[in-house]
Amino acid sequence: MNDTVEAVAIEARPKAAAVYIGLLAALAGLMFGLDIGVISGAEQFIKADFGISDVVLEHIVSWMMLGAAVGALAGGWMARSLGRKRSLLVGSAIFVAASILCGVSWSVGSLLVGRLILGVSIGMLSFTSPIYLAEIAPENIRGSMVSFYQLMITIGIFVAYLSDLAFSYSGNWHWMLGIIAIPGVLFFLGVFTLPDSPRWLMMRGRTEEATRVLTRLRGNPQIVAQEEQEIAAQLRIPQHGWRMFLQNSNFRRSVGLGILLQIVQQFTGMNVVMYYAPIIFKDMGYQKEAQMVFTAIVGLTNVLATFIAIWLVDKLGRKPILYIGFSVMAIGMAFVGIMMHLGIDTRVEQLFTVAMLLIFIIGFAMSAGPLIWILCSEVQPINGRDFGIALSTLTNWIANFVVGATFLTLLNSFGHAQTFWLYAGFNAVFLLITAMLVPETKNVTLEFIERNLMAGKPLRKIGQ
Numbered sequence: 001m002n003d004t005v006e007a008v009a010i011e012a013r014p015k016a017a018a019v020y021i022g023l024l025a026a027l028a029g030l031m032f033g034l035d036i037g038v039i040s041g042a043e044q045f046i047k048a049d050f051g052i053s054d055v056v057l058e059h060i061v062s063w064m065m066l067g068a069a070v071g072a073l074a075g076g077w078m079a080r081s082l083g084r085k086r087s088l089l090v091g092s093a094i095f096v097a098a099s100i101l102c103g104v105s106w107s108v109g110s111l112l113v114g115r116l117i118l119g120v121s122i123g124m125l126s127f128t129s130p131i132y133l134a135e136i137a138p139e140n141i142r143g144s145m146v147s148f149y150q151l152m153i154t155i156g157i158f159v160a161y162l163s164d165l166a167f168s169y170s171g172n173w174h175w176m177l178g179i180i181a182i183p184g185v186l187f188f189l190g191v192f193t194l195p196d197s198p199r200w201l202m203m204r205g206r207t208e209e210a211t212r213v214l215t216r217l218r219g220n221p222q223i224v225a226q227e228e229q230e231i232a233a234q235l236r237i238p239q240h241g242w243r244m245f246l247q248n249s250n251f252r253r254s255v256g257l258g259i260l261l262q263i264v265q266q267f268t269g270m271n272v273v274m275y276y277a278p279i280i281f282k283d284m285g286y287q288k289e290a291q292m293v294f295t296a297i298v299g300l301t302n303v304l305a306t307f308i309a310i311w312l313v314d315k316l317g318r319k320p321i322l323y324i325g326f327s328v329m330a331i332g333m334a335f336v337g338i339m340m341h342l343g344i345d346t347r348v349e350q351l352f353t354v355a356m357l358l359i360f361i362i363g364f365a366m367s368a369g370p371l372i373w374i375l376c377s378e379v380q381p382i383n384g385r386d387f388g389i390a391l392s393t394l395t396n397w398i399a400n401f402v403v404g405a406t407f408l409t410l411l412n413s414f415g416h417a418q419t420f421w422l423y424a425g426f427n428a429v430f431l432l433i434t435a436m437l438v439p440e441t442k443n444v445t446l447e448f449i450e451r452n453l454m455a456g457k458p459l460r461k462i463g464q
């Protein structure tokens with residue numbers, strides 16, 4: 001009886017440690033989301049306060065994405081040389097400083113600089129956190145853990161929508177932008193309690209520390225020894241980053257896949273809704289207050305539907321979820337387009353169109369939202385992982401910038417219905433891309449994926 005209890009305790013302890021560490025690291029996603037969500041509500045007040053044009057406002061919105069692109073690259077270098085933990089510390093310290101700067105900004109110039117630096121921190125965090133999570137998670141919950149990171153992004157967006165709504169009554173955009181420093185400080189303090197990733201420690205030759213961390217994470221000495229052997233075997237191949245990219249065509253394939261996956265994620269059209277939801281609801285004929293309420297409902301739907309991914313990702317697998325998600329998104333976008341084409345006049349038509357937009361959100365949140373980050377963290381070989389993920393994260397931000405910066409122009413030049421159909425079409429194409437290029441990585445170790453990649457297996461088969 002006692003033996004059983006003890007055995008269970010031994011099994012449970014390391015898992016709890018892994019889960020705690022994973023949950024804490026995933027809070028980086030909260031910052032990511034706060035930042036994406038916060039600006040939409042602040043825009044009109046900033047515009048009125050500084051008396052600026054739409055073009056200047058667009059800069060204020062989008063310099064964050066540019067900064068994030070730079071931060072993703074810097075994160076690639078930092079996570080390798082300083083380690084994952086210290087990168088998270090640096091990223092969150094910059095986040096706190098930049099959000100205070102945005103909050104107290106006294107001119108367009110200072111706000112632009114604040115947004116840019118804020119972007120740098122988000123780029124670093126959005127690069128380092130998924131890597132760290134994939135490296136510390138046992139493979140049977142790796143997908144769920146990275147999904148949890150996405151969940152935190154969606155919670156961040158939702159909380160920012162709510163906070164914007166609250167501050168919108170006073171119109172105080174300084175508080176809207178500054179208040180996110182508080183979760184930043186808490187995250188910074190939390191990161192101090194995290195261990196460094198065992199893989200990174202071994203890369204640096206700090207084997208004893210790696211064993212200690214792995215023991216804390218996995219418990220079972222046999223599993224620890226086996227994982228150490230696998231990591232050590234990979235580290236014997238002295239290739240990395242740019243050199244490996246030039247020399248190894250298999251690595252170029254995984255880097256290309258990561259880049260493509262992030263383009264796919266952004267061109268689903270999700271951020272069109274994230275940044276412009278109030279305008280879309282205005283198009284449907286809703287007044288100001290209803291626009292804000294529906295925007296909050298979009299945020300909440302995004303949070304709730306992410307649970308579907310967390311629940312299914314390690315059960316159903318990556319590919320089936322992506323097939324369902326892209327189909328649902330294509331249908332949602334197509335119907336929003338059809339309704340805009342036919343004209344939205346009655347209350348029923350309005351509600352039907354809102355429902356279709358929410359269907360689209362569900363499709364994204366249950367699939368491409370978390371899944372793309374998971375896949376990007378899984379497909380790169382260890383020696384080129386930082387480089388590969390830095391490039392795919394960089395792509396995420398550049399594509400994010402392109403989508404965000406073209407939506408209004410598309411609406412005006414291409415037409416409202418046509419713009420939504422365009423995104424519906426993209427999602428249909430992504431079904432094909434999934435079939436042809438995306439591997440199923442459920443329940444296999446990162447080392448197994450790497451062996452298959454390097455053996456030259458087609459990308460869609462590197463998880464089998």
Ligand code: BGC
Pocket residue numbers: 036150153154157265270271274302368369370373396400
């Ligand atoms: C994307 C973001 C997006 C968010 C929405 C993330 O996975 O990378 O660009 O705003 O999901 O929930």
